[in-house]
Amino acid sequence: MKTLTIFTPTFNRASLLPRLYDSLKAQTNQNFVWMIINDGSSDNTDEVVKSFLEENILEIEYIKQKNQGMHGAHNTAYKNCKTELNTCIDDDDLAPKNAVELILDKWNSLGENQQKYSGIVALDAYFDGELIGSQFTTESTTLESFYLNGGSGDKKLIYRTEVMNQYPEYPIFEGEKYVGLGYKYLLADQDYQLATLNEVVCLVDYQPEGSSNNMWRQYYKNPKGFAFIRKEQMKICKSKKRILKDAAHYVAHSLKSKNGNFITESPRKFLTILAIPFGLVLYLYTLYQNKKQGGLYQR
Template sequence: MKSLTIFTPTFNRAHLLPRLYNSLKNQTNQNLVWMIVNDGSTDHTDEVVQSFLEENVLEIQYIKQENAGMHGAHNTAYKNCKTELNTCIDDDDLMPENAVELILNKWNSLQQIQEKVSGIVALDAHFGGELIGTKFNEDFTTLEDFYLKGGKGDKKLIFRTEVMKQYPEYPIFEGEKYVGLGYKYLLADQDYKLATLNEVVCWVDYQPEGSSNNMWRQYYKNPKGFAFIRKEQMKISKSNKRILMDAAHYVAHSFKSKNWNFLAESPKKIITTLAIPFGFVLYLYTLYQNKKQGGFYQR
């Protein structure tokens, strides 16, 4: 059995899949399965994937489903993953040729403590080679501690599949297509640390229409999903400053979803009460930013 599943949620990005496919074909260590989760694409994704399958170079697991959003595709990936490790590489990203080798070498070096960590956290970089954010200063960390101590930038997470399967799935809210992926990562943070790898294992190409460049639009379209993750973060966060920020966002998303019971449902009622003025301003700002980002087609 292979050791690592690289799963790729995709929605109408058939034109980008070949370059990711080529980067996986060229890996110096081929101990991998590529799982493609077609999240309701209406373009020629089927034909592109069929051409990969016919080459018979990589072990490919192809799953099709109705459009459920990024978090719904992650639910499907975790449910179907059978390897010890997994990582998500988006359809607009690439892996350096030695990425799988770096990941598995690091994992093998942790043989005596593998069951005590949730996995590995490694570095992302732009296509030009510029590192995204900062490197790690510790051998082991949680995501929350890394960012609380001043760490910056997107990072690549490689989880033990067993760990991801022990936590609840991302919730699906009717009419919405986005719940923050940090939910399961936050839960894992409470029970395990991540081993750090100061090596780039993913080259990131943020697309103009992607979630990262349209977050205000996402806030507007998915208020229940965002209120959910903010509420969960309030329950767990160690930082009062972070709890206040989450509370303000929770209030803003609750206004947008017309959930007038938000105060009763809040796990931090006093802080949420204090955050109401900030949340209302944030709600108005979300409406303003949504107009500026109009026309975004949601995944």
């Protein structure tokens, strides 16, 4: 059995998949499975993936489902993953040719200490090689401590499959397609450290219509999902400044979803009350930004 699953949620991105496929074929270590999760695409994704399967070069698992959004695709990946490790590489990204080799070499170097870690956190870069954010200064970290201590930028997470399956799935809210992936990562942070790898294992190409470039639209169209993640973060986060920020966002998303019980449902009622003025401003600013951006690209 292979050690690593690279899973790729995809939605109407058939034109981009061959680029990622080529980067995976070029890997110096082929000890991985590529799991493609077709999240309700209406383009020719089936035909493109069929051509990959017919080449019979990579071990590919192809799963089709109704559109549930990125977090729903992650639920599917974790449920179906049979390897020790897993990581997500999006359909618009690439893997450097030594990505799998770097990941597995790092994992094997941990030896008997592997069980202490939820996995590995490594670096992302743009296609031109420019590093995204900062490097790591310690041998291990949690995501919360990394960012609270001045760390920055998107990072590539490689998790133990059994760890991800210890925690609840991402919730699915009717009519919404986005719940922050950080929910499960935050839960894992409470029980494990991540081993740090100061090597680039993913090259990122942020698409104009993608979530990273359209977060205000996501806020507008998925308020229940965002209220959920902010509420969960308020339960766990140790920084009062961060909790107040989460409370303001929680208020804004609750106003958008017309949840009149948001104070009684809050795990931090006093801070939530304090955050109401800030949440109201954020709610109004979300409305403004959504109108300014002219609608929603809904993944």
